[in-house]
Amino acid sequence: MAKRDYYEVLGVDRDVDADALKKAYRRLAMKNHPDRNPGDAEAEERFKEGKEAYEVLSDPNKRATYDQLGHAGLEGSMGGGGGGGFRDIFDEVFGDIFGGRGGGGPRVYRGADLRYELELSLEEAVFGTTASIDVPSRVRCETCSGSGAKPGTSPETCSTCEGAGQVRVQQGFFSLQQTCPTCRGNGTVIREVCGECRGAGRVVHNRTLSVKVPAGVDIGDRVRHVGRTDIGN
Known part of the structure; x- marks a missing residue:
């Protein structure tokens, strides 16, 4: 289904100022909020539609883009995500075995x-x-x-790994890198x-x-x- 014009959604003219835009959005949101319309799927959809319209029209940059290019100009700007790619996934899953992210050194954890x-x-x-x-x-x-x-x-510096936080273990032809069992990767005891x-x-x-x-x-x-x-x- 094609998206409705954002100005039409909020019931305002294209030259609407910021204050009038906010008032229009408030009226629509209060009328269609899910808490006031439990189980009403159409009201919930109107609420979400109004929220999206206000998000665009209340932002000067997004509004200028929308006025010039319409909905097509905003594709990709209403959300987003990303990933660190295969290398980050590999390091996260196999880092203890193969010494991900460049090898030695105590492991660092973010909060x-x-x-x-x-x-x-x-x-x-x-x-x-x-x-x-x-x-x-x-x-x-x-x-x-x-x-x-x-x-x-x-x-004190861990005597097992000498502060590296990791140790190498020989298994057949392979030399594997694992978290130090003494200091548990901290490099110190x-x-x-x-x-x-x-x-x-x-x-x-x-x-x-x-x-x-x-x-x-x-x-x-x-x-x-x-x-x-x-x-x-």
Whole structure:
């Protein structure tokens, strides 16, 4: 099915200004929001259609492109994704065996993603809001400065892998590279652990984050904040 004209969807003229555009979208969103029309597939479709139209027409660059080229000019700009290709997949699956990403050195892990489910009122979902949320996250232990070792001591270089974090194992004609069983890939061992973090180097604390929720969110939508993960190593 061909897409309807975005201006027609919102019921506005092509020279509509930003304020009038927002008011038109609010009217449509309030009328067709799924919470007000449970089980009404047509209303849900109109809500999504209005959300898409407003996303384009409220953005000066997208609107200019749409005015000039129509829907065809926006193909590929309404979403996206990507992958690291075969090399990244190979390293992720077989890195422990073949020493992916260039071989030796302690393994480095990025921080885990944090996920939080936020309940919004209908008005907040339609018009947008800024919410403060408390999320438990792992932060660097201040007692040991993240080393995991008891204050006054330091982690020691692993004698098995000599700090590489990986060891080579000969199996027949093949020489395989595996995670060091002694230090578990860290390259160091801790003789006396920190009493605060029990050697982890990280402790759990609640952190308050300010999250801007855009107008027109629907049930199941996600708002992504970059750089707000747990710390890695």
